[in-house]
Amino acid sequence: MTDKTLRVALIQQGCGDNREDNLERSIQAIREASAQGARLVLLQELHTSLYFCQCEDTGQFDLAESIPGPTTDRLGQLARELDLVIVASLFERRAAGLYHNTAAVLERDGALAGIYRKMHIPDDPGFYEKFYFTPGDLGFTPIDTSVGRLGVLVCWDQWYPEAARLMALAGADLLLYPTAIGWDPRDDRDEQARQREAWVTIQRSHAIANGIPVLAANRCGHESDPSGHTEGIEFWGNSFACGAQGEILATAAQEEAILIADLDLAHSEDVRRIWPYLRDRRIDAYEELTLRYRD
Amino acid sequence: MTDKTLRVALIQQGCGDNREDNLERSIQAIREASAQGARLVLLQELHTSLYFCQCEDTGQFDLAESIPGPTTDRLGQLARELDLVIVASLFERRAAGLYHNTAAVLERDGALAGIYRKMHIPDDPGFYEKFYFTPGDLGFTPIDTSVGRLGVLVCWDQWYPEAARLMALAGADLLLYPTAIGWDPRDDRDEQARQREAWVTIQRSHAIANGIPVLAANRCGHESDPSGHTEGIEFWGNSFACGAQGEILATAAQEEAILIADLDLAHSEDVRRIWPYLRDRRIDAYEELTLRYRD
Numbered sequence: 001m002t003d004k005t006l007r008v009a010l011i012q013q014g015c016g017d018n019r020e021d022n023l024e025r026s027i028q029a030i031r032e033a034s035a036q037g038a039r040l041v042l043l044q045e046l047h048t049s050l051y052f053c054q055c056e057d058t059g060q061f062d063l064a065e066s067i068p069g070p071t072t073d074r075l076g077q078l079a080r081e082l083d084l085v086i087v088a089s090l091f092e093r094r095a096a097g098l099y100h101n102t103a104a105v106l107e108r109d110g111a112l113a114g115i116y117r118k119m120h121i122p123d124d125p126g127f128y129e130k131f132y133f134t135p136g137d138l139g140f141t142p143i144d145t146s147v148g149r150l151g152v153l154v155c156w157d158q159w160y161p162e163a164a165r166l167m168a169l170a171g172a173d174l175l176l177y178p179t180a181i182g183w184d185p186r187d188d189r190d191e192q193a194r195q196r197e198a199w200v201t202i203q204r205s206h207a208i209a210n211g212i213p214v215l216a217a218n219r220c221g222h223e224s225d226p227s228g229h230t231e232g233i234e235f236w237g238n239s240f241a242c243g244a245q246g247e248i249l250a251t252a253a254q255e256e257a258i259l260i261a262d263l264d265l266a267h268s269e270d271v272r273r274i275w276p277y278l279r280d281r282r283i284d285a286y287e288e289l290t291l292r293y294r295d
Numbered sequence: 296m297t298d299k300t301l302r303v304a305l306i307q308q309g310c311g312d313n314r315e316d317n318l319e320r321s322i323q324a325i326r327e328a329s330a331q332g333a334r335l336v337l338l339q340e341l342h343t344s345l346y347f348c349q350c351e352d353t354g355q356f357d358l359a360e361s362i363p364g365p366t367t368d369r370l371g372q373l374a375r376e377l378d379l380v381i382v383a384s385l386f387e388r389r390a391a392g393l394y395h396n397t398a399a400v401l402e403r404d405g406a407l408a409g410i411y412r413k414m415h416i417p418d419d420p421g422f423y424e425k426f427y428f429t430p431g432d433l434g435f436t437p438i439d440t441s442v443g444r445l446g447v448l449v450c451w452d453q454w455y456p457e458a459a460r461l462m463a464l465a466g467a468d469l470l471l472y473p474t475a476i477g478w479d480p481r482d483d484r485d486e487q488a489r490q491r492e493a494w495v496t497i498q499r500s501h502a503i504a505n506g507i508p509v510l511a512a513n514r515c516g517h518e519s520d521p522s523g524h525t526e527g528i529e530f531w532g533n534s535f536a537c538g539a540q541g542e543i544l545a546t547a548a549q550e551e552a553i554l555i556a557d558l559d560l561a562h563s564e565d566v567r568r569i570w571p572y573l574r575d576r577r578i579d580a581y582e583e584l585t586l587r588y589r590d
Contacts, residue, residue: 119577119580120575120576120577122575124569124571135577139580140580156575159503159504159570159572160504160572160576160577161456161460161500161504162460162576162577162581162584163577165456165457165584166581166583166584166589169583169584169586169588169589170589170590171588171590194540194541194542195540197541197542198503198540198541198542201496201499201500201541202500202503202504202541204496204500205456205496205497205499205500205504208454208493208496208497208500209454209455209456209497209500245489245490246489246492246493246496246497247489247492247493274419275454276419277454277455278587278588280415280416280417280451281415281455281457281587282414282415282430282455282457282458283584283585283586283587285414285434285435285461286461286584286585287585288461288464289457289460289461289464289578289581289584289585290578290582290584291464291578292573292576292578293464293466293573294461294464294465294466295465295466
């Protein structure tokens, strides 16, 4: 362990319909992570509630809260008590009719270091996020903390190399993805395996393309569909940490886990010297990345 | 096999210093691929020569040839005879002092369907490509053929998600990477494993991010360093084909190989319906991808 080694913890939990219980279990897991020496803790997406986007229900907006607000206050106090940085994922109420899927970063002194509002919003059967979440308007801006400049992104963002690249170009030391992704239980095992493998692969690729570590904390457990129309979602867990070459450092199974990994932040400098991708980008030829389609 | 199934072949070969022999062996391999039913053949990077970029030597420019030229003429005749499409990788002499690393696509009727000039040029010890290859000036433009719209890229391009995305946005049905990548024999086994795994992972990620298959044909065998300063390069082979979810369809080992895979091009449409990434790109927030760094 060098000065540039950062011990991180990823909290993978199952959630129920009692918000206080969910949050209390997040807090207990953070305490355990601290006891194991973690200085940065990443929580999964929307860790204080069920994944409520399985159907469109205006009543679910009651779950949203302001940021700063009661949950960031509690997690800020905890960050200060334990002397570590916490990345939480919350349902933000910004105004009546204006809600975001927001990650909040709590500094070791308890302050709110910054927030990131999910930029890419999915919408698929069982994942009706476009109903709930206004697309983020803060751009791809990393958040400075005492443990490094954090490139915090959220779930669906993980499929977009553009998001990872913009964070890296802004100096992010690592990328962090709170996530809630799972299977439709009706898909066969081969399809499920392809989906999980693709999810791991695309995030490892962001580490490789940018020469920085990546952390992904996912939800686990089965949650039923309130509408009763489907068999619900089986969140696949599998939270992982990888290094600057995309090499897997630690992986969780499908059960609840506190996943510990030691990141060697000095390694990024070495990796970027042998794989100097930033040097050779053809920025003169990338303009049409801002087009919807080149037709 | 449906109408949208495309049988492809990737030729992985070791090369010597006799160009005619290298080309003749490429041709024999294409004949074997045709006998196995391939309708599209991808050759590795610079398949008619040793990988001559291990040192900077003006004499090596004698290897360059015009396009169209003698090699595209021969491969065009072969494409017509065998009724298949060939993607070759050649050292292009465009003018005195102006050379490119260029992929040429030969249509089933023998015509030159188009060329792609390598856009991203590496330069590392043992891979002095910036000395030999002028950066491409044709942009990221796929090439239309009778077997589909081909997103042909070359080697170092494979580390750039921007290149893959621009090809996909221009309607590429698949991505093809002729490659010459290998290990420094002085690196330890763990480092070698990380490098090869990263190379596979980043290319699979382009399939995933864009919902289209990817083909990568790599060189194999050891080539010594003409300067005698290093232990040369151990090209790692491992050519592979993956589908639109990044799932591996076929992989070669380190030895010479004619790798056959059946691509289900109709599957891309299905994959993009369940993973509609193109729908949700935040093109309003990607402008700074054209910056060298966001500082």
